[in-house]
Amino acid sequence: MKLVITGAASAIGRAVLPVIEKEEAITEILALDLKEPKFTSPKHRFVKMDIRDPALVQAFQGYDTLLNFAFIVAELYDKDLTRDINIAGVRNVFQAATKAGIRKIVHFSSLAAYGAHPDNPIPIREDWPLRGHDNDECYYACQKIETEAMLRALAKERPEIVITIFRPGVVLGRHLNPDFEALVRHRVFFRFLGRDPKWSGVHEDDVAEAVRLALIEDHPGAYNLVADDYLSLSQMGGLMNQVQIPIPFPLAEIFLDLGFKLHLPGFPISRESLRLLKHHMVGSNEKIKKEFGWKLLKSARESLRESYAYFQSRPPEKKPDTRKRIPA
Numbered sequence: 453m454k455l456v457i458t459g460a461a462s463a464i465g466r467a468v469l470p471v472i473e474k475e476e477a478i479t480e481i482l483a484l485d486l487k488e489p490k491f492t493s494p495k496h497r498f499v500k501m502d503i504r505d506p507a508l509v510q511a512f513q514g515y516d517t518l519l520n521f522a523f524i525v526a527e528l529y530d531k532d533l534t535r536d537i538n539i540a541g542v543r544n545v546f547q548a549a550t551k552a553g554i555r556k557i558v559h560f561s562s563l564a565a566y567g568a569h570p571d572n573p574i575p576i577r578e579d580w581p582l583r584g585h586d587n588d589e590c591y592y593a594c595q596k597i598e599t600e601a602m603l604r605a606l607a608k609e610r611p612e613i614v615i616t617i618f619r620p621g622v623v624l625g626r627h628l629n630p631d632f633e634a635l636v637r638h639r640v641f642f643r644f645l646g647r648d649p650k651w652s653g654v655h656e657d658d659v660a661e662a663v664r665l666a667l668i669e670d671h672p673g674a675y676n677l678v679a680d681d682y683l684s685l686s687q688m689g690g691l692m693n694q695v696q697i698p699i700p701f702p703l704a705e706i707f708l709d710l711g712f713k714l715h716l717p718g719f720p721i722s723r724e725s726l727r728l729l730k731h732h733m734v735g736s737n738e739k740i741k742k743e744f745g746w747k748l749l750k751s752a753r754e755s756l757r758e759s760y761a762y763f764q765s766r767p768p769e770k771k772p773d774t775r776k777r778i779p780a
Contacts, residue, residue, distance in 0.1 A: 504540055
């Protein structure tokens with residue numbers, strides 16, 4: 453198998469790449485991103501490339517499998533730029549894959565695509581509608597839905613391409629997305645009065661194993677990636693030894709939104725992202741266990757404790773504020 457990975461330097465890319473590199477069936481890996489992953493292997497070659505680049509189709513030539521991690525997760529101030537990358541860029545990835553003769557696409561969506569709604573069942577199965585937010589207020593969930601729609605259309609047009617879509621919960625471990633890393637490092641956070649939303653998590657090693665299985669076997673369709681257990685927001689705060697300030701949800705929205713728009717430190721998300729914490733979002737893993745034979749290594753509780761211990765033992769890296777732009 454000759455594999456191309458887009459978004460290879462992302463948090464999930466950094467967690468998965470060393471695991472799948474060990475798979476004997478994978479003979480060559482082309483890693484595409486704007487930053488080079490801190491990983492080397494005789495199988496692995498890095499090319500700096502923007503997913504919006506029309507030359508992407510030339511880069512894909514000679515490869516048979518695509519693993520797409522490319523997507524803006526950490527919230528940017530510029531929503532037009534976010535949409536250009538998440539929609540136009542990801543569309544370019546899928547079009548390039550089709551033109552280059554890719555036979556399999558493994559794409560990362562999110563449990564957030566279901567949206568945080570008061571009538572969400574516990575747990576949510578894969579046939580539950582993807583609703584995001586009705587007024588498109590959450591860029592992340594709604595753009596995940598759009599990318600899944602692209603693949604559903606592609607599956608009808610090109611049924612010979614095997615398309616696997618993963619919908620992970622919060623990915624935990626030593627490679628967290630920047631927004632969640634900020635949450636883990638905070639000693640103080642909100643507790644919403646009158647609500648204690650529950651969320652699914654999953655350890656990055658379990659994600660990597662699911663990816664490995666999807667690459668070496670054919671599993672068309674959509675699959676939730678979540679641990680057996682789930683955590684409420686108050687339980688997450690307790691596991692991270694946070695002081696939780698009780699606050700009405702509408703006030704938290706205003707508070708976070710103001711801090712984010714003023715570019716204040718310690719305000720990594722706006723009300724758009726906070727809405728994903730408004731109601732329960734707990735996924736079922738029954739389908740992937742049955743069809744993949746996926747065996748979990750860690751619970752969500754264990755995974756969060758590991759993340760907390762890891763990041764509390766290390767000082768935060770000094771990073772430039774990239775929320776206005778994509779780091780080159």
